[in-house]
Amino acid sequence: MEWLIQILNSVQYGLLLFLVASGLTLIFGIMGVINLAHGSFYMIGAYLAFTLSSLTGSLWLALPLGIVLAAALGLLLEWALISRLYRRDHLYQVLLTFGLILIFEELRSVLVGDDVHSVAIPAVLGASLPLTETLSYPVYRLFISAVCLALAGLMYVTIQKTRFGMMIRAAASNPEMATSLGLDIRWIHALVFAAGVALAAFAGMIAAPVSSVFPGMGNQVLIVCFVIVVIGGIGSLKGALIASLLIGFADTFGKVLVPEFASIAVYLLMAVVLLFRPRGLFGRA
Numbered sequence: 001m002e003w004l005i006q007i008l009n010s011v012q013y014g015l016l017l018f019l020v021a022s023g024l025t026l027i028f029g030i031m032g033v034i035n036l037a038h039g040s041f042y043m044i045g046a047y048l049a050f051t052l053s054s055l056t057g058s059l060w061l062a063l064p065l066g067i068v069l070a071a072a073l074g075l076l077l078e079w080a081l082i083s084r085l086y087r088r089d090h091l092y093q094v095l096l097t098f099g100l101i102l103i104f105e106e107l108r109s110v111l112v113g114d115d116v117h118s119v120a121i122p123a124v125l126g127a128s129l130p131l132t133e134t135l136s137y138p139v140y141r142l143f144i145s146a147v148c149l150a151l152a153g154l155m156y157v158t159i160q161k162t163r164f165g166m167m168i169r170a171a172a173s174n175p176e177m178a179t180s181l182g183l184d185i186r187w188i189h190a191l192v193f194a195a196g197v198a199l200a201a202f203a204g205m206i207a208a209p210v211s212s213v214f215p216g217m218g219n220q221v222l223i224v225c226f227v228i229v230v231i232g233g234i235g236s237l238k239g240a241l242i243a244s245l246l247i248g249f250a251d252t253f254g255k256v257l258v259p260e261f262a263s264i265a266v267y268l269l270m271a272v273v274l275l276f277r278p279r280g281l282f283g284r285a
Helices: 002-031 038-056 059-080 090-111 139-161 163-173 175-180 185-211 217-232 237-257 259-276
Strands: 128-130 136-138
Touching: 002 038, 002 139, 002 163, 002 185, 002 217, 002 237, 038 059, 038 090, 038 185, 038 217, 059 185, 090 217, 128 139, 136 139, 139 163, 139 185, 139 237, 163 175, 163 185, 175 185, 185 217, 217 237, 217 259, 237 259
Parallel strands: none
Antiparallel strands: 128 136
16 A cells, blocks of 8 residues: 555645646746746745635635736736747847846845745545555645646637637647737737646646745746657647656656655656657657
């Protein structure tokens, strides 16, 4: 049963990473923007969960409020900053979004401080599911996995089966042709960026009760998410999902089986994939 617990932990961690990496994949794959500040949105979500749940007394109230605030932040940033970089070299995008990391970290320090904070798990999800007489598994972690799977399914249906998804695919594959057909590419880009920010922030919010809230937490996630995008293939949500699960298993079982090499397990996985698939698992030319 201990192996079952590790498998469940691997899936939960991988799906949570997918929620963050999917936003990064959408922003880069559709808009062509290298967003180094994406991890900061994960951190902002975690701090929103802490702040809003402290004010409202409930994580259930904090979640929708946090999603709305994160999406509004995404729209504001896209309008004020990101939209000015679409036709420029990626170096400008890297410099701008790296600057956003510094700004967000300083604002976090000024507004909330540098202490480590915790977020209470909702009482209804605070129980554990018994596996054996001595082992159990937290219901909240199962909740995280279920929510991430539901959002993955929602993203698939939205992008592949809806009219808006068709417009997103058109804007990603041939923006000039899409514009000539009457699509408002600027508005599509704004919505995609806001959705990416909201996904990262939501991941931070639901992760806060199990990982705590601390300075620099976004930088750790950002590095892993870029690895996911590289392994899965740039612009591929399916690749991001599979890569996230692979990394979840590599990280979790690496810490259990070979803890002295656990810190490099993820990067070894990336190296092996790129050795045989230079464009990633589902990457396109």
